[in-house]
Amino acid sequence: MSHSNVLDQSAIKAEKTAQRRSVLNAVWQPFLQFKLLMYMLGSTALVAVLLGAFLYFAFSDLISVMTGQAEATSYYGEMIEIQLVHLFRYCGALFVLYILLLAAVCVAYTHRLIGPLRPFTRHVESLSKGDYGSRIVLRKSDLELYTDYAAKLNELAVHLEMKENDR
Structure with a gap:
């Protein structure tokens, strides 16, 4: 599975799972x-x-x-x-x-x-449980400061997911 396919699939999955922040x-x-x-x-x-x-x-x-x-x-x-x-x-x-x-x-x-701290926490918890399809989705109103961190963590998840699929 190519890197771009994984990114596309993860973007679709992230949009589907993008929920309003929970209770x-x-x-x-x-x-x-x-x-x-x-x-x-x-x-x-x-x-x-x-x-x-x-x-x-x-x-x-x-x-x-x-x-x-x-x-x-x-x-x-x-x-x-x-x-x-x-x-x-x-x-x-x-x-x-x-x-x-x-x-x-x-x-x-x-x-x-x-x-944005809650989506970051939820994403790291998902990664630690082996759910490499998890992605961070930030709101437009969140500070731009977090965008780079979210992109890096999403990229890490893609790499982990690719390694998991290669096995």
Whole structure:
């Protein structure tokens, strides 16, 4: 059997067996995506809390200096407090918007980054069990980074299949 025939047969077989990622992927990938998202959001929340504490203590000192500590009802003290409340509201709204944007970007990017790992794992498991007809089929939305690796592993499978057929 020639090399091109094996490649053609494997391409046809790969198209037939190209399935949407299985139920295992629905659990496995989101867990990894969620874990990465939690790391990113946790570090962002820590920075936001530290920044909020710094701003609160910095502005509370300013308020006490401007109002003379005893007269918290002075005109300037009230204006500073109003501005401080607005500042914290805007910062809070921006933080929530940032968290939502970060979550969307993280989920979208990790789906393209982590998604192809399952077909690679499934392919290597098939090769180790002696199924040399197995091929990796990537989605168009997967990162191009994996295309070369998939081609090399598919080529390896073709060579193994040819050696198996020569016996």
